[in-house]
Amino acid sequence: xxxxVPGLRDVGRALGVALIAAVLAVPAAxxxxxPSGDADAFAxxxxxxxxxxxxxxxxxxxxxxxxxxxxxxxxxxxxxxxRGELEQLRGVVADLLGRVSDNGELSxxxxxxxxxxxxxxxxxxxxTRFKPEERQLLVDQWRELIRQTARAAEDxxxxxxxxxxxxxxxxxxxxxxxxxxxIKRAAEAIKVMRQLTSDLRDASEKLKTLIGGIRPxxx
Amino acid sequence: MRVTIGLLGAALAACALGGCESxxxxxxxxxxxxxxxxxxxxxxxxxxxxxxxxxxxxxxLSRRVGTTKLQxxxxxxxxxxxxxxxxxxNRITTVTVSIIERPPRCQCTHSAAGAQPNRTCIG
Numbered sequence: 254x255x256x257x258v259p260g261l262r263d264v265g266r267a268l269g270v271a272l273i274a275a276v277l278a279v280p281a282a283x284x285x286x287x288p289s290g291d292a293d294a295f296a297x298x299x300x301x302x303x304x305x306x307x308x309x310x311x312x313x314x315x316x317x318x319x320x321x322x323x324x325x326x327x328x329x330x331x332x333x334x335x336r337g338e339l340e341q342l343r344g345v346v347a348d349l350l351g352r353v354s355d356n357g358e359l360s361x362x363x364x365x366x367x368x369x370x371x372x373x374x375x376x377x378x379x380x381t382r383f384k385p386e387e388r389q390l391l392v393d394q395w396r397e398l399i400r401q402t403a404r405a406a407e408d409x410x411x412x413x414x415x416x417x418x419x420x421x422x423x424x425x426x427x428x429x430x431x432x433x434x435x436i437k438r439a440a441e442a443i444k445v446m447r448q449l450t451s452d453l454r455d456a457s458e459k460l461k462t463l464i465g466g467i468r469p470x471x472x
Numbered sequence: 473m474r475v476t477i478g479l480l481g482a483a484l485a486a487c488a489l490g491g492c493e494s495x496x497x498x499x500x501x502x503x504x505x506x507x508x509x510x511x512x513x514x515x516x517x518x519x520x521x522x523x524x525x526x527x528x529x530x531x532x533l534s535r536r537v538g539t540t541k542l543q544x545x546x547x548x549x550x551x552x553x554x555x556x557x558x559x560x561x562n563r564i565t566t567v568t569v570s571i572i573e574r575p576p577r578c579q580c581t582h583s584a585a586g587a588q589p590n591r592t593c594i595g
Contacts, residue, residue: 340562343562343563344562347498347499347500347562347563350500350532350534350564351498351500351534354500354532354533354534355524355527355531355532355533356524356533356534357534410527413532414532417500417502417532417564420500420562420563420564421564421566424563424564424595
């Protein structure tokens with residue numbers, strides 16, 4: 254039913270790799286750039302990396318919850334309970350989708366981090382304070398940081414597509430269960446109507462018997 | 473007093489623009505454009521909020537529960553309404569916009585019952 258779940262693991266792994274690479278690249282860049290106010294340029298990248306890490310940590314929980322939920326749904330014969338489980342799962346996935354949505358916190362931070370890093374790179378390329386080889390070293394470090402940040406953003410794009418698909422799958426399953434519940438309710442209504450008809454017939458028969466049994470006085 | 477009103481106004485504006493958590497919760501709007509490869513895409517608006525250019529012709533946006541109007545900026549800066557999108561809690565409503573047509577046209581994955589096809593998309 255939830256075929257796209259294994260893909261989340263890959264996304265989480267890719268995010269982790271990107272994050273580790275970004276974090277490893279960062280101290281080197283900071284050490285090279287020195288204490289001359291460059292921390293401001295780095296701060297958005299750092300914040301973005303931290304948020305991506307938080308998000309990555311949440312992904313395995315989600316997968317576990319989905320697996321548990323799927324087992325619970327498979328084991329349940331009660332459609333209403335299964336619907337409740339799906340709704341709960343959808344809430345969990347929606348929470349994560351909200352974080353990686355295009356107007357979500359991570360996307361905004363990612364765009365800001367990339368902008369700052371690109372501006373920093375541009376400024377460094379025009380900076381004449383350093384020797385050419387020193388400048389080249391700094392430029393290379395920032396280019397690597399930009400590459401890693403862009404890769405993290407791409408991984409989040411994939412996660413967004415994955416979660417969007419999951420939400421859609423879950424809501425479609427819920428809708429299907431809703432349709433089944435409606436059929437069940439309609440079937441129950443028909444059963445009630447049949448019972449009523451049968452009761453009416455019984456009452457009618459009894460009434461006929463009663464009427465038939467009435468004799469005029471003296472008959 | 474004036475400062476308090478100003479802060480309250482700013483908070484409300486930020487809430488309206490950012491699509492903050494409302495009492496009824498949030499859902500999602502997925503906008504896809506076809507063809508996705510067109511270089512200059514029209515500017516899209518959800519109600520009066522201008523959207524960032526769509527990456528690879530697609531965007532998934534968090535949105536407060538309710539009905540939102542998808543519009544496109546027409547030449548001259550006027551807004552041209554394309555369709556309405558019903559956002560439900562924790563659900564995703566997908567709309568594909570054919571931008572090769574003039575004016576662009578919505579194609580709802582699911583249209584609301586009773587409404588004209590592709591006028592009101594539901595999730």
